[in-house]
Amino acid sequence: MSAPILEVSGLGKRFGGFVALDGIDLTVNTGERLGLIGPNGSGKSTLVNCICGTLTNETGKVHFDGRNLKGLITHERTRLGMARSFQLPRPFFSMTIADNIRVPLMYAVNARRGSKMSEAEIADQCGEMLRLVGLADRARHFPRDLTQVDMRKLELARAMAVDPKLLIADEAMAGLSGSEVKDIVQLLITLNERGITVILIEHIMSAVMQFSQRLAVLVSGKKIADGKPADVIRDPEVERAYLGQ
Amino acid sequence: MRSRIFFVVMILIAAAIYAIARTYNNEYYFFAIYTVLQYVVLATAWNILGGYTGYVNFGSAAFFAVGAYSSVVLHKLWPDVPVPLLIVVGGAVSGLIGFGMGYLTLRLRGAFFAIATLAMAVVLQTLITNWSFVGGSRGAYVIRPQKVDASLFGDTIANFITTVIATSYLQYLCLVMFVLAVAALTTARAIERSALGYGFATIRDDELAAEASGVPTLKLKLIATTLSGAFMGMAGAPFPYYISFIQPSSAFGLEYAVNSIAMPMIGGTSSWIGPLVGAVLLGSLQQWATVNISSAVGVLLVGVLLVVFVVVAPNGLVGLFKQTFMGKKA
DSSP states (O other): OOOEEEEEEEEEEEETTEEEEEEEEEEEETTOEEEEEOOTTSSHHHHHHHHHTSSOOSEEEEEETTEEOTTOOHHHHHHHTEEEEOSSOOOOTTSOHHHHHHHHIIIIIHHHHTSOOOHHHHHHHHHHHHHHHTOGGGTTSOGGGSOHHHHHHHHHHHHHTTOOSEEEEESTTTTOOHHHHHHHHHHHHHHHHTTOEEEEEOSOHHHHHHHOSEEEEEETTEEEEEEOHHHHTTOHHHHHHHHOO | OOHHHHHHHHHHHHHHHHHHHHHHTOHHHHHHHHHHHHHHHHHHHHHHHHTTTOOOOSOHHHHHHHHHHHHHHHHHHOTTOOHHHHHHHHHHHHHHHHHHHHHHTTTOOHHHHHHHHHHHHHHHHHHHHTOGGGTGGGOEEOOOOSSOOOGGGOHHHHHHIIIIIOSSHHHHHHHHHHHHHHHHHHHHHHHHTSHHHHHHHHHHHOHHHHHHTTOOHHHHHHHHHHHHHHHHHHHHTTHHHHHSEEOHHHHTOHHHHHHHHHHHHHHOSSSTHHHHHHHHHHHHHHHHHHHHTOTTHHHHHHHHHHHHHHHHOTTHHHHHHHHHHSOOOO
């Protein structure tokens, strides 16, 4: 088995009296495709936010690529090679599609390399990312001109431009049609085949089952199952969480 | 166009305007040009923070006043301090205050940030009003030299400067403000086309997404507040010599706070040219109104125009131009 890229141990987060995460342990191995599911309010997005540094966890630790992330804020974690896409696409609306991709190249990749990429390198990388997601012909358009599925693709391309070791896709398929979901699943698998570890948070079970090599389930801030997808969905506790008693 | 070439072109344009004004040799023209240029610097400085990063600063007048009062302090301690040094010191002090304001308000956004800048302006005005060394509420006279002291450059050049280039101190101040305006515009334009400019734009668009793209938003906000504050302070530094009498109500005047916001909004906040267009148009209009109607009409004019532009052309004149003639949405 390959070494873990992400190790979350005893992670806890409260919002006032509400316990959002209650001692979560989660390990993700390098190159793995992990599906993370759970009903609304189960703590999936909070977990992602704590891992990425958008929220600060009160208890527990997050190790990424062997490094303790305590005290590192979001952009510092991004620069280490941790990328995420958002549940609702958050493009930079005042910039062209190509410039949306330039930003992570100029900030995340340059910082990690310790040197500035040349204009030609940046243009090449932008072109490659946009070709990868099928938006190459829209490079000079603005995000407002894109359809919902293209907006999701842009979100993934921008995350990919970070040159990540780990990509966390938070509900990347919400609101898409069946064929669009297939497109995004295929895109995520392609990214994984390039050596990127991918965590997919999703409600669309067909996509999750098609994508995931391993499945973890969160319910009320606790992890109740973790294993092979076929085994996890037959777990009685998971059935209870989704279908009720 | 590269920044150096742009700088040279702007200097040539500035020299041409100055030369035309010199041919008329009417002191009022230099007085009016100085005022307009002062607003060009203020509007450009405001736009670095308000336009590029989207953080609205209501306290511009305070930064301007800090620059002006830095000069008063220096003038009282060493009466012969040259104007360029006053500008450097005024810019440094205001930049430091900008840095402090940025540091204290890092977590504030939107209306909360704007209110905090307003509060800072009130605090600074209260401090100056109660500081007797700089005249307090009574104000202070700052008598400017009759002639430009260019002895530093040797007799021949000094003679050339005082007889050909700037025959009065007001002309010299006008010349200094030209250089400052060119420096501010060149800096703003250079920022716009750099990684810093992209970073600022991501802050304006979506800070969370910016952080997730590796942009150090807090650091960039500090750079923006410091730079913006520094240029506002530089614009204020020659003010005591220009006006000869300074008091808190003039240095912290409403017109500076209102104009520095309204000019970029009317010109367009998305690029360096917007504040320039807004400041030249509004500044000239205000000068015209001051001469032909009343000085009290200035702020009223700005208010009316601001309302009109917010409704009719929310992206300012530059945005309207792009939309009309280039088919682009700003």
